[in-house]
Amino acid sequence: xxxxxxxxxxxxxxxxxxxxxxxxxxxxxxxxxxxxxxxxxxxxxxxxxxxxxxxxxxxxxxxxxxxxxxxxxxxxxxxxxxxxxxxxxxxxxxxxxxxxxxxxxxxxxxxxxxxxxxxxxxxxxxxxxxxxxxxxxxxxxxxxxxxxxxxxxxxxxxxxxxxxxxxxxxxxxxxxxxxxxxxxxxxxxxxxxxxxxxxxxxxxxxxxxxxxxxxxxxxxxxxxxxxxxxxxxxxxxxxxxxxxxxxxxxxxxxxxxxxxxxxxxxxxxxxxxxxxxxxxxxxxxxxxxxxxxxxxxxxxxxxxxxxxxxxxxxxxxxxxxxxxxxxxxxxxxxxxxxxxxxxxxxxxxxxxxxx
Numbered sequence: 188x189x190x191x192x193x194x195x196x197x198x199x200x201x202x203x204x205x206x207x208x209x210x211x212x213x214x215x216x217x218x219x220x221x222x223x224x225x226x227x228x229x230x231x232x233x234x235x236x237x238x239x240x241x242x243x244x245x246x247x248x249x250x251x252x253x254x255x256x257x258x259x260x261x262x263x264x265x266x267x268x269x270x271x272x273x274x275x276x277x278x279x280x281x282x283x284x285x286x287x288x289x290x291x292x293x294x295x296x297x298x299x300x301x302x303x304x305x306x307x308x309x310x311x312x313x314x315x316x317x318x319x320x321x322x323x324x325x326x327x328x329x330x331x332x333x334x335x336x337x338x339x340x341x342x343x344x345x346x347x348x349x350x351x352x353x354x355x356x357x358x359x360x361x362x363x364x365x366x367x368x369x370x371x372x373x374x375x376x377x378x379x380x381x382x383x384x385x386x387x388x389x390x391x392x393x394x395x396x397x398x399x400x401x402x403x404x405x406x407x408x409x410x411x412x413x414x415x416x417x418x419x420x421x422x423x424x425x426x427x428x429x430x431x432x433x434x435x436x437x438x439x440x441x442x443x444x445x446x447x448x449x450x451x452x453x454x455x456x457x458x459x460x461x462x463x464x465x466x467x468x469x470x471x472x473x474x475x476x477x478x479x480x481x482x483x484x485x486x487x488x489x490x491x492x493x494x495x496x497x498x499x500x501x502x503x504x505x506x507x508x509x510x511x512x513x514x515x516x517x518x519x520x521x522x523x524x525x526x527x528x529x530x531x532x533x534x535x536x537x538x539x540x541x542x
Contacts, residue, residue, distance in 0.1 A: 262365055262378035265399035269381060271361060272392035275346060279388040283360065284342040289330040291315065292414040293446045293486070295354040296328070297479045300449070302352040307450040314340060317443075324434055325424060325442050330354070355414065358405040361387060362398055377411075413480065416487030417446060423495060438494060445486040449479050452486055466501040 291299075300310045315328040333340055341348040347357070361382040379398050383390060402408060420442075424434075445452050455461060456475055467475075474481040491497040 267398050270395050271389045272394040273389045282386045284339045286337040287339045289356045291328050292355050293417050293483050294413040298352040302349050307448045328447050355410045358407045466503050
């Protein structure tokens with residue numbers, strides 16, 4: 188049984204016995220839209236720590252969601268000067284890759300599966316491990332270390348074996364991206380924090396540059412833009428909290444499939460059940476069939492529609508009305524069953540009193 192891991196201190200994981208969500212049946216029914224809710228979350232791309240709070244401009248170390256954090260507790264913009272350089276020959280070379288705790292974005296999954304020329308299912312099985320982004324809630328995936336060890340499977344003596352397609356967290360290090368959205372705002376904003384770990388000697392290198400310059404150098408702008416929809420989904424889910432109720436098993440399965448298993452999601456999109464309900468132009472469907480990136484971006488729209496009611500995908504009206512009627516009938520059936528159960532319990536109680 189796969190283990191879910193919640194983020195611990197950097198470079199370490201803690202095992203939990205929660206099962207990995209099974210994939211949703213491609214021809215199963217769809218979830219009804221759920222109401223929108225206010226926003227208010229902070230997210231670190233270094234490990235995707237999610238902390239429910241209405242953030243101001245800075246936060247204190249005591250407010251961090253984990254103890255002993257190497258993240259400097261000060262948020263900065265891209266103009267902040269940092270001193271850092273990682274280069275071959277430095278005495279700590281490969282140290283960060285020897286003890287990994289690297290969360291993956293959906294775009295990381297796309298890049299790695301294309302780089303390795305394998306299916307997303309094979310990538311998930313061989314190179315990742317799932318973990319909880321929130322207790323009992325949506326899951327994320329991390330890189331799976333070597334068997335019986337902590338090193339990255341892609342680490343080579345000369346460096347990263349997938350360097351051109353390395354994950355977002357690897358590109359950002361030692362900077363953490365902090366995405367947040369306040370309750371009175373409609374767009375998320377980004378700030379940055381610095382990660383300083385004892386093993387890393389790159390901070391001692393005499394090279395200064397701004398965070399924006401470092402981001403350009405590491406090629407994270409494309410990664411950030413293409414993962415924005417996913418970050419917004421997590422921010423929205425975390426900040427909505429109890430207002431949308433406990434996530435159903437199907438919604439957790441759907442989120443996992445759409446975000447981390449694009450090949451399975453593509454099968455879902457071309458299924459008869461999907462085409463009966465959603466009205467996609469042939470040109471758009473063609474893009475989804477041939478482009479993993481286009482499919483991923485469509486997936487974010489799809490999740491916003493089925494989970495939060497942000498309707499951007501056209502539906503066949505007749506099928507939509509049929510689904511709504513079936514949902515009403517199911518709800519009525521549940522209410523009748525609950526009423527009958529309460530009545531039976533009351534009868535048993537009164538029968539006991541007469542005896």
